[in-house]
Amino acid sequence: MAVTIKDVAKEARVHMSTVSRAFSMPHRLRPETRTRVLEAARRLGYRPSRVARALTTGRTHNIGFIVADIANPFFPPMIKAAEHAARARDYHLFIADASEDPAIETELVDALAKQVDGVVLCGPRIANAKIERLSENIPIALVNRKISGIPSVTMDVVHGAETAIAHLLELGHRKLAYVSGPRQSWTNGQISRTVTAASEGRASVTVLGPNTPNENAGLAVAEQIADSGVTAVLAYNDLLAIGLMEGLHNLGVDVPGDVSVIGVDDTVLARLARPRLTTIVVPTADAGTAAVDLLLQYTAGDDELAARTAGQVSLPTQLVVRDSTAPPPGAASA
Amino acid sequence: MAVTIKDVAKEARVHMSTVSRAFSMPHRLRPETRTRVLEAARRLGYRPSRVARALTTGRTHNIGFIVADIANPFFPPMIKAAEHAARARDYHLFIADASEDPAIETELVDALAKQVDGVVLCGPRIANAKIERLSENIPIALVNRKISGIPSVTMDVVHGAETAIAHLLELGHRKLAYVSGPRQSWTNGQISRTVTAASEGRASVTVLGPNTPNENAGLAVAEQIADSGVTAVLAYNDLLAIGLMEGLHNLGVDVPGDVSVIGVDDTVLARLARPRLTTIVVPTADAGTAAVDLLLQYTAGDDELAARTAGQVSLPTQLVVRDSTAPPPGAASA
DNA sequence: GACCGCCTTGCAATCGTTTGCGTAATTTTA
DNA sequence: TAAAATTACGCAAACGATTGCAAGGCGGTC
Structure with a gap:
């Protein structure tokens, strides 16, 4: 041969x-x-032969990279960055798509465990306890989830969401809604809590969801939004926001004239949608790179527990105001 | 352990x-x-242990999947479908991003060769001769490239482009342009030739490019388009088309009023852009599935050459007319 | 009741590397 | 210049599976 x-x-x-x-x-x-x-x-x-080498050394030089949904434009830039970072260190990436399903995700970790040196879980939908259990068998790094003792890179959506709410309050909005994402998403919890806390005493907040984070789900909640009388909504991500805008448009509700909409992620879609979407930009690519760095550095620890220091990185986020937000109808112009 | x-x-x-x-x-x-x-x-x-098993059996149950650019929304649905198809057959996918660079692509094939049973090249930028040489060492399946003796799945862009040109001619356009993609892209060659052939004697065709297939490149050619006096343009892909629309918009050129624009791929972006983009829809997901099927079936051949029949699949494409095409300025309305 | 054949299971070589150990070769030291 | 220390390299045992071969047990046939 x-x-x-x-x-x-x-x-x-x-x-x-x-x-x-x-x-x-x-x-x-x-x-x-x-x-x-x-x-x-x-x-x-x-x-x-990497295979033979792996057999003796115990290191495959492969990394498992599990995402909730490859087709969600939030992930590709992250995958790309991670893949490049990995290659630069002579590692290769196994990509797997968990289809937003915790069971599949768990199964994937198990299946991959035998042929990778570690796994990156991006926006995991698995429960903390289960992740901790899995991480006893195979090094795990997390993106958008924080668990003590496990390396993780998170995006500071709290700050982003606070800025977003501040923006809406300043425009004069007093009836807000949060279109939430998957229940199991850590980010979703963060945003949800922040929205409520930041509006406390200054605006009412209706929470709609949980929703699958795609356009169709966004489209589906449009009617509820239209009926609810809220004048501004923050959505879990751009996909939901864009679907929502589409739905509102179909119902004859003007964005931002009647309702303001803010997304999260700043995917390409946000710039392309009309009106262009106000959104919270998160450093996806940086997160991908940081995650493989963290994982590799974590697995490099020879002294089992000693050198295995679980790094925790938090990346800054930022609100970018475009055309989907404006003062509520009937407000004195800003 | x-x-x-x-x-x-x-x-x-x-x-x-x-x-x-x-x-x-x-x-x-x-x-x-x-x-x-x-x-x-x-x-x-x-x-x-898959690793140990691979050593004796010679089969890793892994597939290399090399794409030109993960961030190009054309690819994620394909990757997703391929990953699911592979998993259903107990295979895993190595993803690699060639960054539109033939040298990197070649290097990736070599690097992956030792730990996969075969590799899928999606929209390869490598020359045919080199692909043939590589395929002597490792089974290769192609997406969007046709080489005799090598399994491939192609999208029938010829038909799509013909329909697109027919559409433009029928609207009354007589001065067309093709904003071409990468020189090394087989699809690009197909479309380019079809555009010229289909317009022969009925309209003039200006070819602009080659271009890197992203929005910035599209934005950059806007000026040339505006100056050229063409009334309709077909772009290599949606990204270029959308960048172009943006650029034209900035120059005060109305789409579709002054210039009609057609893209290729029907990525999510096409539906989102305003005006919504008329484009040629290609079955990306099907291609992903078909590619791994073909590859697996090809590698299953025990009798070396005997059972190694290189399947060639061609998938249908179709024009979807949205809001970016209209009769040329000054034409009698259709 | 000896022989044959099948079914079930154990034995050991093999896949392509890495790596601890040992030894021959070389250099340093006294 | 002999002994000690060092260096350069060969030997063979792993790593965790698969698989051709062989052996033992069992029932059936004549």
Whole structure:
């Protein structure tokens, strides 16, 4: 079949172990032998078998990357960044799509566990307790979830949501709604709590959901929004926000004239939608990179518990005001 | 470390080989022993090591999936479908992003070759000759490229482009432009040739490009379009089309009033853009599924060349007319 | 009751690396 | 210049599975 270490050994007239060392510990070889081996390897087009290597070393140099839904434009930039970061460190990424289903997600971790050095869970829908249990078998890093003892990178949506609410209050809105996302989403909890807290005593908040975070769900809640009399809504993500805008449009409700809408994520869609969506920009790509960095650094710990310090990174977010927010109808213009 | 086949053997009081057979050839075991082994395995939480298995069998049960740019919304649905299809057959997907660079793409194939059973090249930017050479070392399946002897799934963009041109001609356009994509893209060649052929003797065609297939590039060609006097343009993909619309808008050129625009792919963006983009819908998800099916079926061939029949699938495309196309300025209304 | 054949299971080699250990070769030290 | 220390490299045992071969048990046939 392919050329193995044995072939190279024969070609270079040395033992296989010497070939192995020529790659892994070049300084332990006499320069002359080293170049002879390397040269032979080059001539034969030798590439070490990662599989065989993994078997002895116990490290596969692979990372599992599990996302809730690849088709959600929130994820691709994150995957892209993670993939590049991983490759830069000679790692490869297994991608898996959990379809927003905790059971599938768990099963994926188990299935992948045997052939990766660690798993990144992006926007996990699994319960904390279960994640902790899984992380006893395989190193796990989290994106958009915080669990003590487990490395994680989160986006500071609290700050983003506070800014968003402040923006709405300043425009004069007093009846707000939060179109919530999946119940199991940590981010959703964060935003939801922040919305209520930040409006306390200054505006009423209706919570609608939980919803699957896609356009159809957004479209579906439009009617409730229209009937509720709220003048501004924050949605769990851009997809819901955009679906909602579409739905409101269909019902003859003007955005932002009658109702203001704010999304979260700042996906490409936000800039493209008309009216262009006011949204909270989150550093997706940075999160992807940070997650693999954290995971790799976590798994590098040799002394089991000792070196395994679980880093926790929080990334800043920021409100970007576009055309989907305006003062409520009948308000004195701002 | 983890529980191995040996642990299970001990627990079930049989030899390792029996444990192995309990999974791979259950009918060769006495029912009694089989259940005893399976029960022991369950009790211990045994999961066979894919790595070790790969070493002996030579099959990793992994597939490499290389795309030109994950962030291009054309790909995620394809990746998602491919991932699900693969999983249904107990395979996992390595995703890699070639960043539109042939050199990186080649390097990725080489790097992945050692740990996958085959690779899917989506919208490859590598030259045919090189692909043929690579496919001698590792089974390859193609999406959006046709090479005889290599399994491939292509989208019938010729038909789509013909329909698009027919649509424009019928609206009364006589000065057309094609905003081309990457030179190395097979699809780009197909469309380009079709546009010229289909307009032959009925309209003039200006070709602008090649361009990197993203919004910025589209934005950049807007000026040339505005100056050229063309009344309708077909773009290599939605991204270019949308960037172009944005650019034209900035220049005060009305779409579709002054210039009609047609994209390709029907990504989410097409429905969201304003005006909503007329585009050629291509079955991305189907392509993803078909590609892994083809690849797997190709690699299953035991008799080397004999069973290795390279399937070639062509998927239908279709024009969807939205709001970005209209009769040229000054034409009698349609 | 000896022989044959099938069914079930154990044995051991193998896949392609890595790595601890040992030894030959070389250099340093006294 | 002999002994000690170091260096360069070979040997062989892992890693965790799969699989061809063989052996033992059993029932059936003549």
